[in-house]
C-alpha cells in the first residue's frame with residue numbers, strides 16, 4: 221500500500237476500512253482507502269493523486285444504494301460528505317439553490333422547507349446525499365430529484381470541473397448517465413415559494429407513509445429491484461411466494477417484498493444469493509426479468 225502521508229490530501233485518508241461500517245445494509249469488506257476531501261481543491265488533488273498512483277477509485281455518498289462484496293475492493297472510495305455548502309439566490313417565484321453533492325438530501329429538503337421553498341418534499345426521508353440522489357435519479361411518491369434540478373457541476377475523468385445543464389443530462393427512471401469516474405460536486409435546484417404549513421403537511425404525509433410501508437427497523441438498501449413497465453417490483457416478488465424468504469440473515473422483508481433486510485448478521489454473499497434466487501424464481505414462475513436498482517460492488521469476478 222502506498223504512503224498517503226505524501227499525497228498532500230488535507231482531509232482524512234483512512235486505510236483498509238470495512239465498508240460494512242458505512243453501508244446502510246451493514247455489509248461489505250475492506251476498501252484500500254476511504255478519503256474525505258475537505259473542499260473542491262482538495263477533491264481535485266485527491267483525484268490527481270489517485271490517477272498518478274494508478275489507484276482505481278469510486279465515489280460514495282451515504283452508501284444507501286450499494287452492496288459491497290465481503291471480500292471488499294482493492295480500490296479507493298472518495299466521499300465528499302464533509303464538503304457542505306448551500307447558497308440561495310432569490311428569483312421571482314422562488315429561489316435557485318446551490319448545494320454541495322455530499323449534503324444529506326433529507327437535511328437539504330428540511331432546510332428548504334423551513335425557508336418556504338418547495339419542490340423536493342415528496343423525496344423527504346430518502347436517506348442518501350444530493351449527489352447520490354442525482355446519480356440514481358432518486359425519487360418517490362411520483363417525483364424524481366431531476367424534476368426540479370437546473371444544473372450540476374461534475375468533476376470529470378480528467379480532473380476538470382464541468383458545468384452541465386439538466387437538458388444535457390439524459391435522466392431516466394432511477395438512472396443517469398453520470399459515470400463511476402465522475403463526481404457530482406454541486407447541484408442547483410429551482411425551488412418555488414410555497415406555504416410552509418403545506419410543505420410540512422406533505423413531508424409529514426411522506427414520512428408517515430414510509431414508516432407504514434418500509435421496514436425502517438432493519439438495515440436495508442431500500443428497493444432492491446426497479447419497477448417493470450411502471451409496475452412495482454414488490455408485486456412480482458410477492459406473487460412468486462417469496463415474502464419472508466431468507467438466506468442466512470438476508471431476508472425478503474415481510475413488510476415490503478422489494479426490500480431485503482439484514483435481520484442480524486447477513487453477509488454480502490447472502491444478499492447476493494438472495495437477489496439471484498429472487499430473480500430466478502420470479503422469472504421461472506411469472507416470466508418477468510427483474511433488474512437491480514441497488515448497485516453491487518465487487519461481484520464482477
Ligand SMILES: Cc1cc2nc3c(=O)[nH]c(=O)nc-3n(C[C@H](O)[C@H](O)[C@H](O)COP(=O)(O)OP(=O)(O)OC[C@H]3O[C@@H](n4cnc5c(N)ncnc54)[C@H](O)[C@@H]3O)c2cc1C
Pocket residue numbers: 244278279280281282283284285286300321322346347348349350351352353354355356357358359360394398400402403404405434436440441442443515
Ligand atoms: C430505507 C431506504 C429507503 C430508500 N428509499 C428510496 C426511495 O424512496 N427512492 C429512491 O430513489 N431511493 C431510495 N433508497 C435508495 C437510496 O437512498 C437512493 O438511491 C439514494 O439516492 C442514494 O444516495 P447515496 O448518497 O446513499 O448514494 P450511494 O449509495 O453512496 O451511491 C449510489 C451511487 O451514486 C454514486 N454517487 C454517490 N455520490 C456521488 C457523487 N457525489 N457524485 C457522483 N456519484 C455519486 C455512487 O458511486 C453510486 O454509484 C432508499 C434506501 C434506503 C436504505
